[in-house]
Amino acid sequence: MDQPIGVIDSGVGGLTVAKEIIRQLPKENIIYVGDTKRCPYGPRPEEEVLQYTRELTQYLLNSHHIKMLVIACNTATAIALDAIKREVDIPVVGVIQPGARTAIKVTKNQTIGVIGTENTIKSGAYEEALVALNTELKVENLACPLLVPFVESGKFLDKTADEIVETSLHPLKNTTIDTLILGCTHYPILKDAIQRYMGEHVKIISSGDETAREVSTILSYKGLLNQSPFAAEHQFLTTGERSRFAKIADDWFGHEVGHVECISLQEPVNR
Structure with a gap:
């Protein structure tokens, strides 16, 4: 077809x-x-x-x-x-259910972070999807409203995204998450900068x-x-x-x- x-x-x-x-x-x-x-x-x-x-x-x-x-x-x-x-x-x-399933497969300590837009985080859709599959999970949610406008502006093509990623993800840096869901399809474009900031011990999950x-x-x-x-x-x-x-x-x-x-x-x- x-x-x-x-x-x-x-x-x-x-x-x-x-x-x-x-x-x-x-x-x-x-x-x-x-x-x-x-x-x-x-x-x-x-x-x-x-x-x-x-x-x-x-x-x-x-x-x-x-x-x-x-x-x-x-x-x-x-x-x-x-x-x-x-x-x-x-x-x-x-894209939410597929991302949640992947995160559950890879987490080792059952502590998963979710970053997304204000509406996505406010909806609780990821936490609901995750807990529905595993009630033992701990979920850390964080809205990152600066990242989508940054990607849409195209500025990442000309300069590193490290500074804006650090500003946005700072509240998650010292948590115990071992898995981070990129709960916005814009965010994988910044995946390298996110991985650098969070460290290699955190598995980055995009839903694509x-x-x-x-x-x-x-x-x-x-x-x-x-x-x-x-x-x-x-x-x-x-x-x-x-x-x-x-x-x-x-x-x-x-x-x-x-x-x-x-x-x-x-x-x-x-x-």
Whole structure:
């Protein structure tokens, strides 16, 4: 089935998930939409996050006839995943459950840290997912509102992120966590700086790898894998500045991703 997989995010962060899906499922066509014009979602009211997620979803359904949706944004997953699942008739995958499962597999001392946007941390979605799988866990949560704007600005391309990472993660430095979940898909772009600051004894977990495996499993189970003999085609769309999005995408993928298009989400979706 050669219809594309839709991947949505508040900005460039979901590229970390899209890259892993492309690596694990090289035959699948991917269409990515980053809502960079309205990024970040983290500090926004929940009603706005739900509305924006609906708009992105309907755009992909109506304009690109996607066969599956990946909400590659932790904030949108925490707030909108259940609603979107109820409202559409295609498979929908978020990034919180896959990240939680991976962290539980690797922790040795049952103490896990979670960093994310204000909304993700406030929702308690990661702690709920973790404790549901293992009631013995201790979870240290920390909101890091400075990191998403830093990544979206593209400044990390020109200078080290060590200073802003230290400022943001300082409260976790002397805790006993041995595993840290990057509870925002923007954060893996800063993974090296986060690892340097936290130290090699802390295992850094991003959800892209496990999310891609879940996508593969669901597509296979539902008979939706692409069997076309033609090479996969990927599209990258942004609601914001095209050139900055393209520069960050090229840097993250390690090559030019090709055509990046700026789109407008014109009609709000009312329900």
